Structures are given as structure tokens and as C-alpha cells.
Amino acid sequence: MVHPFDPISDAELQLTSQLIKDATKGPEKPHFIQIDRLDPPKKDMIRYLEAERTGKPLPHISRMTYVYYYIGLDFYKALVNVSYGHVITNQKQPKGVIGPLIAEDIQEIEQLATTHPIVKAEIEKLKLPSHVRVVCDPWMNGTDSKEDRMLIQCYMYLANAAHPESNHYSLPLKFSPVFECLTKKFVRMDYLPGGADETVTETQAWDEFPFVEYHPDLNGETILPLKPLIVQQPEGPSFNVDGHKIxxxxxxxxxxxxxxxxxxxxxxxxxxxxxxxxxxxxxxxxxxGDPRAPFHRKxxxxxxxxxxxxxxxxxxxxxxxxxxxxxxxxxxxxxxxxxxxxxxxxxxxxxxxxxxxxxxxxxxxxxxxxxxxxxxxxxxxxxxxxxxxxxxxxxxxxxxxxxxxxxxxxSTMPLDKDVTVPWGTNVGPRVMAAxxxxxxxxxxxxxxxxxxxxxxxxxxxxxxxxxxxxxxxxxxxxxxxxxxxxxxxxxxxxxxxxxxxxxxxxxxxxxxxxxxxxxxxxxxxxxxxxxxxxxxxxxxxxxxxxxxxxxxxxxxxxxxxxxxxxxxxxxxxxxxxxxxxxxxxxxxxxxxxxxxxxxxxxxxxxxxxxxxxxxxxxxxxxxxxxxxxVPQSTQSFNKSQYFPESGAESSCCKSNL
Ligand SMILES: [Cu+2]
Structure with a gap:
């Protein structure tokens, strides 16, 4: 039986999206952003939990979901009763209310940020060697004025073309395209300061310097030997799980x-x-805390x-x-x-x-x-x-x-050679963390x-x-x-x-x-x-x-x-x-x-x-x-071992209990 606290089920999520699809007239399909179950009303839940504890008949609490979605550029929120299968409210949100980001949109923007002709033209100016590739980190726009479009600020980086795990955060670039998240339209190109003030410059040819890599394949470190320390519970765990109750x-x-x-x-x-x-x-x-545009919106x-x-x-x-x-x-x-x-x-x-x-x-x-x-x-x-x-x-x-x-x-920002700034730390060659x-x-x-x-x-x-x-x-x-x-x-x-x-x-x-x-x-x-x-x-x-x-x-x-x-x-x-x-x-x-x-x-x-x-x-x-x-801590329970060269037999946990 479903407990009112239980997370949303596959069927409940699909029913919610289907009901919204059915309720959507017109040519544009809903673009879903988030669906989850709504918290059950506390007053009802207190009665339910009390009945559960005392073994009385359980009151019915309808399972409810919420859904955020877009139709074109209009943002909607609906509440759905999934116990009875009907939409309770379905409201277009006022202009300026913007929904959360969703992985599929972000992935599309990430692709676009390296393939859009305007961005490609900017990348051309870097005159990059073949062993590096361009990577995009899409960011929510933040706020510095009234803005009704959902915007994505694309921070751009370089990474080693030969390895998918290369650390692009080590090499930030000084241009940053902005896209409209829903229409995927290019909005503008921002340029990032690299000096100790807000001055920006045109994109120049990249002059090569090393990456700071973290991945074991790339970081150049010799791994120190380490012996296993194994956590075992030979008699099983001391906890019980009943549905979602622990x-x-x-x-x-x-x-x-x-x-x-x-x-x-x-x-x-x-x-x-x-x-x-x-x-x-x-x-x-x-x-x-970096005061300069566009970082002020981070x-x-x-x-x-x-x-x-x-x-x-x-x-x-x-x-x-x-x-x-x-x-x-x-x-x-x-x-x-x-x-x-x-x-x-x-x-x-x-x-x-x-x-x-x-x-x-x-x-x-x-x-x-x-x-x-x-x-x-x-x-x-x-x-x-x-x-x-x-x-x-x-x-x-x-x-x-x-x-x-x-x-x-x-999250890193570009830095020109030998520059330091009072709102960030130089964490690698020409890279600053604000x-x-x-x-x-x-x-x-x-x-x-x-x-x-x-x-x-x-x-x-x-x-x-x-x-x-x-x-x-x-x-x-x-x-x-x-x-x-x-x-x-x-x-x-x-x-x-x-x-x-x-x-x-x-x-x-x-x-x-x-x-x-x-x-x-x-x-x-x-x-x-x-x-x-x-x-x-x-x-x-x-x-x-x-x-x-x-x-x-x-x-x-x-x-x-x-x-x-x-x-x-x-x-x-x-x-x-x-x-x-x-x-x-x-x-x-x-x-x-x-x-x-x-x-x-x-x-x-x-x-x-x-x-x-x-x-x-x-x-x-x-x-x-x-x-x-709580039971006393003993060696017979914990089964620890002496360091090999020690022959002593007494235990620190000796107890007369
Ligand atoms: Cu931090």
C-alpha cells in the first residue's frame, strides 16, 4: 500500500504529465520542467500517523503532485490529484516568474555554445592548436535587472582534446556567450576581464600554458601505496527498512x-x-564576490x-x-x-x-x-x-x-599573466577562483x-x-x-x-x-x-x-x-x-x-x-x-589486531563487565 509520505511513483509522474498533455490545447506541446509529489497536508498527516501508531483505520489522504511546464514562453504551474486522476489547478504564472533549469535544456545549450556560428567565429580568433578543445559551463543568469527571458550565461574553457576528463576549469576563456534557454536563441557575447579591474579586451590568439589536471590519468602524480581498510558487518546491519520507514x-x-x-x-x-x-x-x-560584469550575476x-x-x-x-x-x-x-x-x-x-x-x-x-x-x-x-x-x-x-x-x-575566472586580484585566489597559472x-x-x-x-x-x-x-x-x-x-x-x-x-x-x-x-x-x-x-x-x-x-x-x-x-x-x-x-x-x-x-x-x-x-x-x-x-565496546565485539611487531596480549578495552 502507498504511504502518504512515499515518493512519487513512475505511474504518478506519467499520469501527471499525461493529464497536462491532455489539457493542453493548441499546437505547442508542454515543455516539462519539474514534477514531484506535493507534501501531504500536515493536519491530515498527524491524524494518519496517530491512527497508524494506535492501529486504528487509516484516513484517506489523496496523493497530489505539482508540475512546472512551459507552453512556448509561458510558464505554468499545475496541481494534480493523482489518486483520482484530475487536474486541480493549472495556472499561467505572471511574467517575470521563471522556472527552474532542466538537464535536457542545459545539455542543448552546452552543445550550442561551441557550435553556434557567432561563437565559432570567436573561437577561430584563439587560433587553437589541435590538442585542445573548447568546453562550455552553462550558468543560470542571476539577476541585475528586470529580465523576462530565461537566460543562460555560458562560461567557456579549454581542455585537453585527448582526454574526456581533462580539467577545463583550469583554463577559462575570456568570452562568454549568452543564450535564451527555451528558444535557444543567441542573445549576446560578453567579454570577461582578465586584469585587476573591469577592463575587457578583444579575443586574442591563445598563448599556450599548462593545465592543472585532477584525473589520475592526467595529474602526473605517483600514487602512494595504501592497504585496504574494509568495513564489514558480518551479522548484517542494525537497521530495518519497511518501505521508506527506517x-x-x-x-x-x-x-x-x-x-x-x-x-x-x-x-x-x-x-x-x-x-x-x-x-x-x-x-x-x-x-x-567578484564585482565585475558578468561575474556580479554569479x-x-x-x-x-x-x-x-x-x-x-x-x-x-x-x-x-x-x-x-x-x-x-x-x-x-x-x-x-x-x-x-x-x-x-x-x-x-x-x-x-x-x-x-x-x-x-x-x-x-x-x-x-x-x-x-x-x-x-x-x-x-x-x-x-x-x-x-x-x-x-x-x-x-x-x-x-x-x-x-x-x-x-x-568555479574559476580567467587571469592575465602575473595578475592578482583582491576578491579571489590564484589557484593555477592564469586562473583565479573568486x-x-x-x-x-x-x-x-x-x-x-x-x-x-x-x-x-x-x-x-x-x-x-x-x-x-x-x-x-x-x-x-x-x-x-x-x-x-x-x-x-x-x-x-x-x-x-x-x-x-x-x-x-x-x-x-x-x-x-x-x-x-x-x-x-x-x-x-x-x-x-x-x-x-x-x-x-x-x-x-x-x-x-x-x-x-x-x-x-x-x-x-x-x-x-x-x-x-x-x-x-x-x-x-x-x-x-x-x-x-x-x-x-x-x-x-x-x-x-x-x-x-x-x-x-x-x-x-x-x-x-x-x-x-x-x-x-x-x-x-x-x-x-x-x-x-548502548553495549560496551569490547575487543571480542570489535576484533581489532595489534600492529604486527607487537606481541602484547592485554587489551585496552579490557573490562570486568
Ligand atoms: Cu566554495
Whole structure:
């Protein structure tokens, strides 16, 4: 039986596109952009989940899908009831609302960018030798003015003609054609500055210099010998999978691949108590700090413009993930309305996370020691040059970690000989990687012991000095502020400000305070682009670290539903301004994980992962450490070996237990 949380099926996707085709009169066929299932209404789902838990008859919830498509240059959004097979709404969007990019269009533009006569004439001027070829990296246009056409900025590069894996990002060219994405019409040729200012020059003959290659066939490195370190689970994994529901070490939740977010996790319970209703990456924007045209428009919205599921990697057993792996697939639509399966975009597995706790009673020399086993839900998206690894990691102490790693290849700009610029790093001969930011918004729809929750923040402050109680001036206390209305909370690293989701209706018997989950996130630099820039207006979410809104169905994406060439943020920029109560109600927390990336030379030609994380940690949710039920770590369980030259027999994990 289909569960209301289940991802879109092949049949549902095809039914959706067929209904739109049937509803389209006139000669032009629909040009599909995105189809996925709509989130079931939360009110109905709460009833459904309650019935499921108590074994009562399950209420009917219709399966709904959304579809974005173009007819000519007109952009439409429709909602379809796929349980009953009819279109509910089908609306042409206002002019200026532009749909996301889709792989088929991008591939066509990529071809066109090297074969169009105007571009070919420009390439001719380079007088290229036969051992190099021209490669195009299509980029979303970004925004610097009002523009109703969906435009693609084609950044052009050279690569080694003899090898398909040659690193073209090492050799950017100084011209950049712009195409109209839907009609594939040539719009104009932009020229890129190569000096330390905005001056551009006409295309000159290419004067040869070496590539910086990453592929093992080309990088010229001698590979150092390495012996296998094999992750095996001889008795199988410790998790169970029932459809899309996972149970592991007291945790229960649903993992659902989606085209836009990569995946979402629903109805998270630990040891029978609810923690989160829905957890997902809601948006990521990557604005660049190079002020010169056309780089000033480099601002990707990786979810809204492309989609983390639609650009998801097919993860490979024994390569991307080790151990016993459960995979889930993502399904997307192509421009003709067919269903395309991207296999294995989400992997689920266990990993060793080092020690979870240890104490040695020095009087008896007896340790208690438990290893942290982690359960990982992972997806890896390739958004052109960059890879993003999104991990949601559960542990046995009730912690949920949102762990993001950026890797892949820096987006690069051309640089003339011996030039340096103050907004970028020279990462190879005549190639510069501009400073940029990665601003991710995670949407946390909490359910801390129920759905009526409150968001608070605690500051740690000095007690009043020279009082009877604090005569030595050493005391400090926490001071709590309750978030009553939607909006944002300012960062305050010097009061050690921490954010918590509490349930005011449930008092912890030990702490005598409301049960809570703490959102662990260090203070970080937020969006640098000025308030008077489109980069800022389009991504209000990225200007603050923590936002709170009141729950409404279908408010899932921090910068709004349509981000491609958007003029303003139609997400938090609107929802966080509503005057309504969020206390002891149904708040949604939006946590911005931001990192300002000043590229290193070592980030090129392929970047070692840069990891950042947010953790949701129980804070007076349990009445003691919930991980005491984890088995002790012993050598008989772990079966480790001594380094060959050692003959000692005693074990570090010796225990009298
Ligand atoms: Cu970066």
C-alpha cells in the first residue's frame, strides 16, 4: 500500500504529465520542467500517523503532485490529484516568474555554445592548436535587472582534446556567450576581464600554458601505496527498512527522496517520543564576490534553480559509502514528460563515529566505554563544478547532525599573466577562483514531544557583581528569551547564544524545565552582498542565522518557490514578516548554515572536502543520558589486531563487565 509520505511513483509522474498533455490545447506541446509529489497536508498527516501508531483505520489522504511546464514562453504551474486522476489547478504564472533549469535544456545549450556560428567565429580568433578543445559551463543568469527571458550565461574553457576528463576549469576563456534557454536563441557575447579591474579586451590568439589536471590519468602524480581498510558487518546491519520507514537504535523515521531537496526526513521519533515532523535542506545560494560584469550575476540557488535530487549522483557501493548500504532512488521528469529514474541518489548506512562516552574509575581502573554508532542518510549532488554532500546523521544519544561537505571544483575566472586580484585566489597559472559564500537553509519543522512547540534563545551572562550572593564576582547564569512572533534571531557569539525548541507543556522531572532540543550552530558570517543588491534581496534567508515562522502547508523553500532570476525573496522575506503568534503553537525553524569560502591553492584542481554542521541535541528532553543502553565496546565485539611487531596480549578495552 502507498504511504502518504512515499515518493512519487513512475505511474504518478506519467499520469501527471499525461493529464497536462491532455489539457493542453493548441499546437505547442508542454515543455516539462519539474514534477514531484506535493507534501501531504500536515493536519491530515498527524491524524494518519496517530491512527497508524494506535492501529486504528487509516484516513484517506489523496496523493497530489505539482508540475512546472512551459507552453512556448509561458510558464505554468499545475496541481494534480493523482489518486483520482484530475487536474486541480493549472495556472499561467505572471511574467517575470521563471522556472527552474532542466538537464535536457542545459545539455542543448552546452552543445550550442561551441557550435553556434557567432561563437565559432570567436573561437577561430584563439587560433587553437589541435590538442585542445573548447568546453562550455552553462550558468543560470542571476539577476541585475528586470529580465523576462530565461537566460543562460555560458562560461567557456579549454581542455585537453585527448582526454574526456581533462580539467577545463583550469583554463577559462575570456568570452562568454549568452543564450535564451527555451528558444535557444543567441542573445549576446560578453567579454570577461582578465586584469585587476573591469577592463575587457578583444579575443586574442591563445598563448599556450599548462593545465592543472585532477584525473589520475592526467595529474602526473605517483600514487602512494595504501592497504585496504574494509568495513564489514558480518551479522548484517542494525537497521530495518519497511518501505521508506527506517528503524535503528530507538530511532524511527521516513526517508523520502525528492527532486528539489534531495531528500526529506519525516516523523522522526526517538525511543517512542517525537522530535521532528520534517527535516530538509530548503535552499542553498552561492553568491560570488567578484564585482565585475558578468561575474556580479554569479549567484546560484542550487535547489530552486536546479534541484538536489534532479542533480543527485548515483552513489556506488564500496565507493561513496562503505558497509551494508540501503539505497533509494530519485525520479524526475524530462522535458517531454517522461519519467526518468536516477538510481541510488540516497544511501542509508551505519558508520563508526569514534567513542560515545568513556569513564575510568581510577580507584579500580575499570573503564566504561561505548562507541558511537551513527546512522547516515546521505545524498551527493553535482551542481556543475561543485559537489555537495548532505548527510543527516543520527546517533544513540538522541542527537541529529546536519553535516554538509563541499567538494568538487572551484568555479574559476580567467587571469592575465602575473595578475592578482583582491576578491579571489590564484589557484593555477592564469586562473583565479573568486571569493564566494555557500549559504544553506535547513528547514526544521519540530515536534518536540508533540506539535505545540516554542522557540527560545538563551544567553549566558555575568551575574550582577558585588552583591551578597556574588561577592567574588564569578557567577554567571543563563537568560532566556521567548520568540513570540515570526522573524529572525540575531547572532550573539559573545553571550554564547544558543537556540532551543522547547515544549512548554512538558516539564522534565529532573531539570524542572520544559523539555527541549538545542540547535547547536556556531556564529558565522552571513550574506556579504549589500542590502541594495539583488543578491541580498533574492536571498533574505541568508542574512540571518535563525528564522522562525508559523507553519503553513507548502511553505518549504527559504527563498521562495521560484528562484531562477528572481527579483525578490518570496519565502522567508514574506513569511517571517507576518504578524502572528508562534509561541506554544506550530513554529518552523529555518537555520542558515553559512560559510564564506576564500579559496586556497590546495582547493584546486579538486577540492578536499570542507565540512560544516548543525546539530540538534536533546537538552533536558530525557531524564538521563539516553545512550546508557548502548553495549560496551569490547575487543571480542570489535576484533581489532595489534600492529604486527607487537606481541602484547592485554587489551585496552579490557573490562570486568
Ligand atoms: Cu566554495
Amino acid at each position: 528503524s535503528w537504535q530507538g530511532w524511527e523515521f521516513f526517508v523520502i527522496p525528492t527532486a528539489r531537496e534531495g531528500f526529506a526526513i519525516y516523523d522522526i521519533h526517538f525511543k517512542g517520543r517525537s522530535v521532528v515532523y520534517r527535516l530538509s535542506l530548503s535552499e542553498m545560494t552561492v553568491p560570488y 549567484q546560484a540557488f542550487d535547489l530552486g534553480d536546479c534541484g538536489f535530487g534532479a542533480t543527485g549522483n548515483s552513489l556506488a557501493l564500496g565507493c561513496d559509502c562503505l558497509g551494508v548500504i540501503k539505497y533509494m532512488d530519485c525520479r524526475r521528469v524530462n522535458t517531454s514528460g517522461d519519467s526518468v529514474l536516477i538510481p541510488n541518489t540516497v544511501c542509508l548506512h551505519e558508520q563508526d563515529g569514534g567513542l560515545l562516552y568513556k569513564h575510568t574509575n581510577y580507584r579500580t581502573n575499570v573503564p566504561v566505554i561505548a562507541r558511537r554508532r551513527e546512522f547516515v542518510v546521505q545524498t551527493i549532488a553535482t551542481v556543475a563544478n561543485y559537489e555537495y554532500m548532505l548527510n543527516i546523521i543520527f546517533d544513540q544519544a538522541g542527537e541529529i547532525r546536519i553535516h554538509v561537505r563541499a567538494t568538487g571544483i572551484l 571569493y564566494h559564500q555557500h549559504m544553506l537553509s535547513f528547514r526544521i519543522d519540530p515536534a518536540v514531544d508533540g506539535y505545540e512547540n516554542t522557540v527560545v534563545f538563551d544567553d549566558v551572562i555575568r551575574m550582577e557583581k558585588n552583591t551578597k550572593l556574588n561577592p567574588y564576582n564569578v557567577g554567571f547564569v543563563t537568560e532566556r528569551t521567548v520568540v513570540e512572533k515570526p522573524g529572525y534571531v540575531e547572532q550573539s557569539p559573545f553571550t554564547n547564544r544558543s537556540y532551543k525548541i522547547i515544549n512548554e507543556n512538558k516539564i522534565n522531572p529532573i531539570s524542572k524545565k520544559p523539555v527541549a532540543y538545542k540547535i547547536m550552530m556556531p556564529a558565522r558570517q552571513m550574506l556579504l552582498a549589500d542590502e541594495d543588491s539583488y543578491n541580498n534581496k533574492r536571498a533574505q534567508f541568508a542574512t540571518q542565522q535563525v528564522w522562525v515562522t508559523k507553519y503553513r502547508d507548502n511553505e518549504l523553500y527559504a527563498a521562495g518557490e521560484f528562484t531562477n532570476q528572481s527579483q525578490t525573496d518570496t519565502g522567508l522575506g514574506v513569511w517571517a514578516r507576518r504578524d502572528e503568534n508562534v509561541r506554544n503553537d506550530d513554529p518552523v525553524v529555518w537555520a542558515t548554515l553559512g560559510f564564506t569560502h576564500i579559496p586556497r591553492v590546495e582547493d584546486f584542481p579538486v577540492m578536499p572536502v570542507e565540512a560544516h554542521e548543525i546539530a540538534l541535541v536533546p537538552f533536558g528532553f530525557f531524564d538521563k543520558n539516553p545512550a546508557l543502553s
